[in-house]
Amino acid sequence: MAGNKRIGRRGLLAATAALAAAAVLAPVAAVAAPVTPAAAAATVANPAADPAQAQRSAVVRALESVAQPLRTTEPGGRTADLRALGAMIGDARVVGLGEATHGSHEFFAMKQRLFRYLVEEKGFTTFALETSWSSGLQVEEYVQGGPGDARQVVKDALGGSPWDREEFADLIAWMRSYNRSHPRNPVHFLGDDIGAPRLGDRIFERVASYLREARPDALPQLDGLYAGLRPLDDTMAYLKRPVAERRENAAKARQALDLVTASGAGGDAHAWAVQHARNIADTFDFAALDLADPASVSAAEQLRDRAMADNTAWWERRTGGKVLLSAHNGHTGYLATDTFLYPEPQGSHLRDIYGRDYVAVGFTFDSGSFLTNDGILTDAWKAVTVPPATPEMNEHTLDRVRYRDYYVDLRTAPRAARDWLNVSRPTYEAGSVYLTDPRPQLAIARAYDVLIHLNRVTQARMF
Structure with missing residues (x-):
């Protein structure tokens, strides 16, 4: 959700009331601690003596047989590399495109790239974002020709949030420009979240x-x-x-x-x-949740994911246009790393509503930098850098595929890959707040229909 302040949620289950108040903001997750290069080298030095390494090699071969290389995450230019992704999406009415962090340039840029492709090639008309309904209305006014400039609109509507970035100013500037040249088939911007932390008047x-x-x-x-x-x-x-x-x-x-x-x-x-x-x-x-009661906090989060799904479905049915839904992996997928707070994510609700007409696309990355918040501060976003994933992590094996960046349809992947991806393992994931303990774990094949894996990410661009 967008607003002037964003802090984490997992602290709600801890003792402090200050961190508990963070319930209104984006999901967070831990990031696995690094291991030394020597330890990592020892793990792979003799794969014949390591059954786990032999299994990973089989999984890599299976993934390589179906993986589709991604030319770039940057919008513009040739889109031939996205055709297979378009085929995976098929005739879906709503596509949920996640992000493993709330502060990586490549995730944000890829959202614009895929949205532009879906608009131009598959008739999509709406970009929906994990921001408040009221903030979305502000952005929509600008996209439809209202006053202001893209940067100022982002500051006014999304200020202080993870979306208060150059990438989103670029996105809505493109949407406004597209509408000028396609007045009969305009694109739209939707905020599908509830109104916290700022509903306004x-x-x-x-x-x-x-x-x-x-x-x-x-x-x-x-x-x-x-x-x-x-x-x-x-x-x-x-x-x-x-x-x-x-x-x-x-x-x-x-x-x-x-x-x-x-x-x-x-x-x-x-x-x-x-x-x-x-x-x-x-x-x-x-906002009527009892911050001292973890069950109440969980119930509030469940209400929120249900509301996001209902808002998205209402918009899609009211406008008749297909929707690309942008949110954290833990909201667009069918399974979150924190199953207490998020037992049924937005993506799960949308699957109930749409069946095969909803497709969940998740993101993973092997290493790099992203922006996070200190938790209770206003705009105290800072860069965090993590090393390459360690052997017990999902991303370690995913990054062994020969393509630097690629995507794969998890629904039709060979059994060796699906069986491995159906097991819950440590995963790089961070929302607004970066935590190192406990590690988040996820069974990727149960969480998404399609996976986009990137070798490295960089921090999102602050104004």
Whole structure:
């Protein structure tokens, strides 16, 4: 989610209330500790004496038989190397494209490259991002020709978040330019997340404006329900209020949704007003979590992933356009590294909704740098560099494939590869916060339909 402050979630299960308040922000994961070069060399020096190494060699051969080399992650230029990926996506209505970190240039650049290909070759019309619904509306206004420039829009709508980067300014600038030359078939920007950590007031006003025209007699009741709720500019401060008060406010937001839902007989304006009111209600439901109760935190995260999936599906059905959904691997896939907080990720919900019309694409990388946050700070993003993956990690074997960067359809990979990838192993993964313990583990073949593996990543570009 976007906003002025982003911090991690896993600390919610620890003792400190400050880290617990991080529930509203992006998933984090540990990164495996490095081993010495001597130890790594000893592991592979005599593969004949190491059954695990022999198995890895068989897995590498199996992957090499189906892997498709990736020319580049940078947008623009030739796209012939993406045709096989297009075939893997097929006729899917929604494609979830993950990221192993929230701060790597190559992941962000590849999202624009693939989106442009899908727009031009497969009729996709929407780029959806793991940012708040209200922030997405701000970006959408710019993409459709509204005032401002791309950098300023990113600062205003996504400031302080992992998406407050040059790569996303480049993306929305391209979308705006594309719309100028394709006015009959424009592309759109969607924020599919709930409104924390900053909901603002504009979304409340959109709901009120609808009732002012459609049911002016109901407007006083709506104003009464939203009084004290609008604006929500600082969720971190809001979470310090008593749980009982926050739950009472959540009930008011839900009553407002019911009022708006019952206020019209249908039509486009009514549908949008209901959707805005639903996002407000979901946000206050999420923010009613009990920070001292891990089960409550987990329930809030489950609500969030369900809301993201519902928002994406609502948009796809309302607009009739195909969607590329950008989020952390732990949200776009079917399995997260933290199964307590995320027992059923957004990708799992979307698979329930769409079946084969949803395709989950995950990212892995072997080494490199990315941006992370210290956890409770505002914009304290810093670069972290990790060494090549160690032999017990997923990426160590994946990086032995002869292509520097490549992708593979996990659904049709040879059995030797699928069996190996079905086992949970340590994996490089980081959200907004970088942690070194415990290590995240993931069974890659159970998490994604398609995997893109990169040899090395670099930090995303800050303004």
